[in-house]
Amino acid sequence: MENKSRLGLYIPEQTPMRQGSFLDDPERVGEWINSLPIANVGETARRVFKALVELNRMELSPATRIKVTELFHRPINHISEGLRKYYYDVTFPLAAKSHKVAVLNRELHAELAIAYKIFIEEILESGSTRKLDRKLLVIAIHRTLRQLARVLYHSVIIYEPYPKGVWREIHRLYRYAEKSGAEELPVKETPGGSSVSSIQDIYLRSLLFAACSPYRLRQPEIAALHQRLPEWSGHLTLGKVDQRSRAATLFISKLDSDRPPGHISIQERPFDRHCRQLDTSGLVSHLRTIAAGLAESERGDTSFGPAPFSARLLHKLMAVLSSRPERRYVRTRLNFELNTAAGIPAIHAMTRQSEPEPATEEPEAGEPELDDLDWFTRSGERPLINTPLYGQGPGGSEPTIGSLDDPMDETALGGANESLSLQDSDAPVWTLTAERKIPDPFNCKTDNESAGGYCILWHGPGTPPIKVGEVLGIQSTSDRYRFAIGIIRWMRNVPIHGLQVGVEFIARESAPVLAGRVAGNGEEGALKCLLLPGNPAQEISQTLITPPLPFHTEDRIWIDDGHNRREVELTRLIDSSGAFSRFQFVTLDQGADTTSFDDIWSEL
Known part of the structure; x- marks a missing residue:
């Protein structure tokens, strides 16, 4: 009672x-x-x-x-x-x-x-x-x-x-x-x-x-926002509603409701005496000043990394506080199953060439040479040769073999530190390491869909761990090696119903590649990345999805798809989060000498 x-x-x-x-x-x-x-x-x-x-x-x-x-x-x-x-x-x-x-x-x-x-x-x-x-x-x-x-x-x-x-x-x-x-x-x-x-x-x-x-x-962005509310709220104004105003920085708070404030463009008019108008224009100007200072100190393309705040997050907040929310696509309530892969490493591991690899003859097993024997460890306790990662089993029992391809490596910045070597090998890039366990796709159901993405019900046995901003692969129904690429834009943990995930499509297909920075005295180690096709409708050329920290605009890197290798320059950061960065790039003419001008003097 x-x-x-x-x-x-x-x-x-x-x-x-x-x-x-x-x-x-x-x-x-x-x-x-x-x-x-x-x-x-x-x-x-x-x-x-x-x-x-x-x-x-x-x-x-x-x-x-x-x-x-x-x-x-x-x-x-x-x-x-x-x-x-x-x-x-x-x-x-x-x-x-x-x-x-x-x-x-x-x-x-x-x-x-x-x-x-x-x-x-x-x-x-x-x-x-x-x-x-x-x-x-x-x-x-x-x-x-x-x-x-x-x-x-x-x-x-x-x-x-x-x-x-x-x-x-x-x-x-x-x-x-x-x-x-x-x-x-x-x-x-x-x-x-x-x-x-x-x-x-x-x-x-x-x-x-x-x-x-x-x-x-x-979560770190939510905490950073919450910590700055006392300072930032001083740049807001609250008052009676201007019935004629249509400014994009106005939000309406209804004092007789059980709802948070909503943008003025989606509110029913006329507004009554219980409505108050929140104007964020002063705060947007303040954030713009802060972002300009961060852009200068962080080269203008920061990912949400160790710093508590970033220019990227500020621009995201400015967009939310000064833009009219518009639904670009009609949303249809449909329930069907999807096979998904969460995180760059998992998508990279599952997105493979469909052609079978050439069969190789297994050498006959013979007696091992004396130099090959481990005399100090019982055979049942020896780890497998070239196993990429070892861990303890449940309860600290028998050791288990983990995989560097496990989903979500990049959320702990593991993807940014993983390094592979391409030297002395003619094999495709995804076969350069020891044989690994390929993660299974996660089967989930949609709650609704539109041309721009899905609302997915993310629960059930073996649910992969995810975060907002994660890269999500959606497996093709006709080819298990093909994955469309989406980004988790929001999450809502609804009691009884479970976790709802909003996914925005960014590409209908993807290709696994390795990439590394071209350093002054050589090349740095390879990182797992995803190559996405261009989108002429949005005037976007090919793009590269990378782990969140290692690359910046103007970096020269190499990309290897297992058949061809090329050097490119990252020209524009399109999107980023704590799980990935997405860049546009241009291919460099490796035959041209950009430091010598002897061949143009006669043309001037």
Whole structure:
């Protein structure tokens, strides 16, 4: 059973305090918090969560409740930071334990918000006009909005939908503050802290976070965006809606809805008194200035690598905040099966020539020479010759042979470090290493499709781990060696239904190649890449998909498809993420001498 406050906030039913509880005494609560085993995050989380749940379901005076609630900020912040390692910067779908930890983190903030919401209801129900109570009411609204904003963040960081009712409560709290004239009053963000903000500041941060389409970002990008909300929200303006405006930097927030802000171009008109207009033009100009400075220092083509922010991400955010969202293709709800490969290494391994390789005669097995025997290891324990990678089996038992072709190498930057040698071999490039296990395609189903891509249901046994920005190969139904190429643009982890993945097509076919930088004194090691055909309709010539870090525009590299080898210059970075970079290039005339001008003097 639950109660509804005058503002329509969710609060659980309160019952008389159980005998022996210490939660009615702020001093004892403070001593209890100081005695928590903070080095043991799990045990601390269990105790704090249990105490908060009890606090929110027991009858308590408003003055005592607000004092006790304020004490929980410090341990919850400590716990939240300690729990994030279980689900941050990881692949999806999450393991069951990691998902449960992420939900726990979110619920800690939700319970802290409930504690403040109970206080808000009690003050409003009492009708108190005392100056102290009105001041505490503003603080409680501010605190509630901050915790609900954390609930939004902890939902997005694991690509789960915003919890039902959270946006409704955020809008209603802001509307009440605005009506009371309290939305711009300064409030300390945490008890005893030095940072100050207003209710409107916190509301703007939540609006901006949602307006940036966070489900289209990778986890480190989501975290980087969230960290900059306090600074960036200062470049926003919020006010009544201009009914005549059609500016591409305007978003509409509906204070009577349970929805995040939406772009003005997709909102129904006319706008009523419950609508507010968010203008991002000032922030877009600010981001443009930052991006220009980053472009100069990072050669203008950064991938999302070790740096916490990049020019590429800034341009992505600027596009979202200053462009009208348009669906280019009609989407049709269809359910059919697809065979897919996730990541550059997996696609490279499966995209092979369909012609069978020439048969080779196996030499007769004979007695081994004495020099070939390993006298110090029992034969059953010797590793296979030329095995590319060794690992421990489950539980640390027998060693197992792993493959450098396993999907997702590039998400850990493994693809960028893998090096192959082409010297002293006439074999095709994909046969230069020892025999490897070729990963099997992952069979999944579509939820809907359009000419531009698919919405895929990504769950089931043996589900490959993925991230937003991953390269996805889609196997041809007529030729198992042919793969169309798409990019995972967004993810949404819907409870019960599982992980939904939005894939944008970028090429109908691909070819596996090796590529390496042409250095001043030779050539660097080879990296697995994918060669994509040109697209005349988009005026795009052949492009190369590479691991995320090693190459930049203006680099001279070589490309080997197993039959031909050529030197090219990377001319333009079309797209990139933490999993890949996609370049346009031009083939260099290796017969021409670009440093000598003796052959043109007579022509001048």
